Amino acid sequence: MSVIKKFLQGRSFHQRVQSILSHSILLVGAVIMIIPFVWMLSTSFKAPGKTFVYPPEWIPDPVVWQNYPEMWTALPFNWFAFNSFKIGILSTIGQVLTCSMAAFAFSALNFKGRDTLFLLLIATLMIPYQVTLIPSFILFARIGWVGTHLPLWVPAFWGGAFGTFLLRQFFLTIPLELADSARIDGANIWQIFWHIYLPLARPAMATLGIFTFMWSWNDLLNPLIYVTELKQLTLTVGLSLFQNQRFGGQWPLMMAGAVVSILPILIAFFVAQKYFIQGIAMTGIKR
Amino acid sequence: MQSGIHLRKGEKFWLWILLAPTLFGLVFGTLGPVLAAFGISFMDWDVITPPTFNGIGNYTRLLADPTFGKALKNTLYYAGVTVPVAAILSLLLAMVMNQKIRAITWYRTIYFLPVVSSTIAVALVWSWIYSKDFGLLNYALRQVGIEPVAWLASSKWAMPAVIIMGIWGQLGTGMIIFLAGLQSIPQSYYEAAEVDGANQLQRLRHITLPLITPSLFFYIIITMIDAFQAFEQIYIMTRGGPANATTTIVYYIYRNAFRNFKMGYASAQAVVFFLIIMILTLIYWRLQEKWVFYDG
Numbered sequence: 001m002s003v004i005k006k007f008l009q010g011r012s013f014h015q016r017v018q019s020i021l022s023h024s025i026l027l028v029g030a031v032i033m034i035i036p037f038v039w040m041l042s043t044s045f046k047a048p049g050k051t052f053v054y055p056p057e058w059i060p061d062p063v064v065w066q067n068y069p070e071m072w073t074a075l076p077f078n079w080f081a082f083n084s085f086k087i088g089i090l091s092t093i094g095q096v097l098t099c100s101m102a103a104f105a106f107s108a109l110n111f112k113g114r115d116t117l118f119l120l121l122i123a124t125l126m127i128p129y130q131v132t133l134i135p136s137f138i139l140f141a142r143i144g145w146v147g148t149h150l151p152l153w154v155p156a157f158w159g160g161a162f163g164t165f166l167l168r169q170f171f172l173t174i175p176l177e178l179a180d181s182a183r184i185d186g187a188n189i190w191q192i193f194w195h196i197y198l199p200l201a202r203p204a205m206a207t208l209g210i211f212t213f214m215w216s217w218n219d220l221l222n223p224l225i226y227v228t229e230l231k232q233l234t235l236t237v238g239l240s241l242f243q244n245q246r247f248g249g250q251w252p253l254m255m256a257g258a259v260v261s262i263l264p265i266l267i268a269f270f271v272a273q274k275y276f277i278q279g280i281a282m283t284g285i286k287r
Numbered sequence: 288m289q290s291g292i293h294l295r296k297g298e299k300f301w302l303w304i305l306l307a308p309t310l311f312g313l314v315f316g317t318l319g320p321v322l323a324a325f326g327i328s329f330m331d332w333d334v335i336t337p338p339t340f341n342g343i344g345n346y347t348r349l350l351a352d353p354t355f356g357k358a359l360k361n362t363l364y365y366a367g368v369t370v371p372v373a374a375i376l377s378l379l380l381a382m383v384m385n386q387k388i389r390a391i392t393w394y395r396t397i398y399f400l401p402v403v404s405s406t407i408a409v410a411l412v413w414s415w416i417y418s419k420d421f422g423l424l425n426y427a428l429r430q431v432g433i434e435p436v437a438w439l440a441s442s443k444w445a446m447p448a449v450i451i452m453g454i455w456g457q458l459g460t461g462m463i464i465f466l467a468g469l470q471s472i473p474q475s476y477y478e479a480a481e482v483d484g485a486n487q488l489q490r491l492r493h494i495t496l497p498l499i500t501p502s503l504f505f506y507i508i509i510t511m512i513d514a515f516q517a518f519e520q521i522y523i524m525t526r527g528g529p530a531n532a533t534t535t536i537v538y539y540i541y542r543n544a545f546r547n548f549k550m551g552y553a554s555a556q557a558v559v560f561f562l563i564i565m566i567l568t569l570i571y572w573r574l575q576e577k578w579v580f581y582d583g
Contacts, residue, residue: 022383029380030397033455037400039423040412052421098308105305110291121309124317128516128564130540131557132316134550135323139315141334158312179292189292190301218405220519221537225545236407240523243411251415258408269403273396276403280463 044068044255051251064252071242071256079231080238081260084217087152087234091216092209094156099163100205104193106164107171108179118168125161137225147228152219156212163208166279170204171197207279210272214265235261321561328555333548345555355556357531358539359563364446365535366514369453374506376454377461378499384462385469395466399459406456410523413452414439417524442532445525449533452520457513461506468502469495497580504579508571515564536560 038058043051044067045060071077105111106118140151179192187195198205223234233241239261242254269276294302328345332338349355380398384391401409416423417438425435438448472494480490518537521527527534527542534542536556544553 018386022386025383026380026394029458030394033397033400033458035423036409036412036416036455037404039416040408043412043415054421054426056421056423056426098312101305102309105302108291109302109305110293111302114291117306121313124313126565126568127317127321128512128557128561130516130537131324131561132320133540134327134544134554134557135320136316137544138323138327138334138550139320155312155316157308158316159309160312164309176290176292183292188301189294189298190304192292193305214403218407220405220407220522221541224522225541236405239407239411243523254411255415258411262404262408265403265405266400269399270396276399277395277463280402280460280467 040255040258043251044259046252048250048252067252067256068260071253072260074253075238075241076231077235077238077257077260080233080235083149083232084235085264087149087223088213088216090153091156092213094153094158095160095163095212096205096209098157098159099208100167100198100201101193102159102164103167103171104197107168108174108176108192108197109189118164121161122165125165133221133225140226146226147232149227149232151226152222152234153216156216163212166208167201167204170201174200203275203278206272207275210268210275211279213268217265324554324557324561327551328558330551332550334550335548338551341551345552346559348552349555349559354531354534354539358534358536359560361446361531361533362515362517362535362537365450365453365517366511368450369457369514370507370510373454373457373461373510374503377458377506378465378503380458381462381465381469382495384466395462398462401456402459406519407523409456410452410520413448413520414524417448439525440529442529445529445533449517449520449524452524453514453517457510460510464502464506465499468499472498500579501581504575508568 042058042060045063045065046057046067047060047062047064050057050060102121106114136151136155137146140146145151145154174197178196182192182196218236219234220236220240223237224240227233227237239254239257242250242257327338329341329343330338331341331344384394419425419435419437419440422438424438429435436444438444476494476498477490480494485493516537517535518541521533521535521538522541525533527538540553540556540560543549543556
């Protein structure tokens with residue numbers, strides 16, 4: 001009680017009511033937000049028969065750790081995880097590198113047609129990907145890339161409207177005087193990019209990198225279309241295989257798979273929360 | 288006059304290096320494929336045998352295809368409910384959170400969890416929650432005397448079920464965007480209004496709401512794009528069923544192109560959908576000046 005008393009001390013009645021009301025709203029909301037995750041975790045430790053128990057058990061008894069190794073070996077999850085990491089890391093390198101190159105040109109250099117080209121690039125954000133999906137597939141089929149991982153990460157090395165926009169926003173905050181004084185010392189534009197802009201832009205690059213990795217990791221449609229062999233699948237597609245006949249209704253295994261698939265991004269989120277929040281807020285606020 | 292460093296002699300080379308990936312992507316990754324999609328939409332093509340010209344055959348067929356109409360309606364239904372409801376809820380949450388709340392980082396983390404989790408994992412757990420006989424939701428409903436519903440197997444309830452998950456998944460994005468928007472409103476505006484005797488409701492009406500409209504405008508654009516492309520949750524939870532009740536445009540295109548290998552027909556659908564999105568975006572952009580308020 002004393003905690004609550006202390007909490008309410010020095011506030012007017014009105015403020016107290018408002019504070020309690022705010023906390024209640026946020027708390028109820030938070031419970032709703034987190035229940036599916038708690039349920040996922042709880043189910044992943046249940047014995048098979050325990051999913052059909054009424055009322056549902058929140059804390060599994062017994063705790064079946066075995067679900068995790070069983071799920072991991074039911075399908076070649078070692079490969080799935082490796083593939084997801086490989087594609088995610090390559091995509092991240094590609095996007096951060098090529099988007100920052102373009103963003104530097106669009107924000108710090110003065111060349112003819114710069115703003116028109118940038119506008120054209122931004123306009124492509126409006127093109128829904130379902131339009132480019134089929135021609136891209138046909139193109140990749142023609143050059144024999146279907147059935148490989150290449151269509152999943154090589155396009156990340158072609159720049160991108162979102163990443164370029166995000167990084168340009170950040171580059172614009174770097175004063176041009178820095179580049180000017182490097183100019184006087186005889187630096188060429190590549191050196192200015194590499195030695196001045198890139199080191200300063202680390203936070204923005206981290207933001208873009210995290211988002212790229214997350215999108216690649218969580219993507220389902222592209223691996224579904226392009227990957228043809230079991231050992232080449234990613235975690236997302238592998239997880240969706242749990243829905244077939246052989247595993248149908250085995251919720252503990254499916255939930256164990258779900259937990260494993262969100263774990264890496266979740267850990268990254270806890271470690272680098274700042275960059276996640278920044279990425280969402282930055283694209284939204286600066287104009 | 289545009290600002291920026293002027294290029295010296297011989298530096299054109301470096302400029303080309305910097306822009307080469309982007310130009311390549313623009314031509315071969317975006318603009319080329321868009322043109323190709325138009326072209327393919329006038330053909331019959333299964334990728335294996337050579338394409339045959341089909342004129343506007345795909346388009347006339349599309350007009351007569353009830354499933355396409357249904358997929359269009361479903362997509363608009365999904366986006367039209369998910370986006371506004373999530374916008375209102377997350378704006379409310381952000382406003383509550385914008386006061387000096389203890390443990391704000393905790394709340395923020397929890398609300399943001401669905402945003403960073405893969406839709407596949409999240410859709411799997413929601414399918415389990417929606418399960419008819421042993422699902423968590425029906426258990427909760429039974430406690431208050433409501434008969435269990437076969438959520439994902441009922442053509443009436445499948446879409447609302449997918450929508451509920453969609454709203455749940457979008458709250459975190461909205462909350463972050465609105466919180467940043469709210470925090471960028473200068474405190475002095477509120478103080479000045481208080482001096483003038485404005486009550487809390489008036490401050491909300493005349494300061495907070497107008498100044499949050501740019502964030503709202505942005506939020507609606509990014510979540511609309513996301514909602515129009517709803518695929519993964521459909522693939523995991525319903526596979527477009529029952530009786531196409533949850534077949535969205537992307538799901539239908541996927542089925543036509545990569546299950547039935549009707550590339551021409553699927554391209555025609557993509558083109559029509561593209562035009563619809565373009566028109567909607569233009570209208571939305573035009574309406575911007577009617578309600579979005581840019582300060583300063």
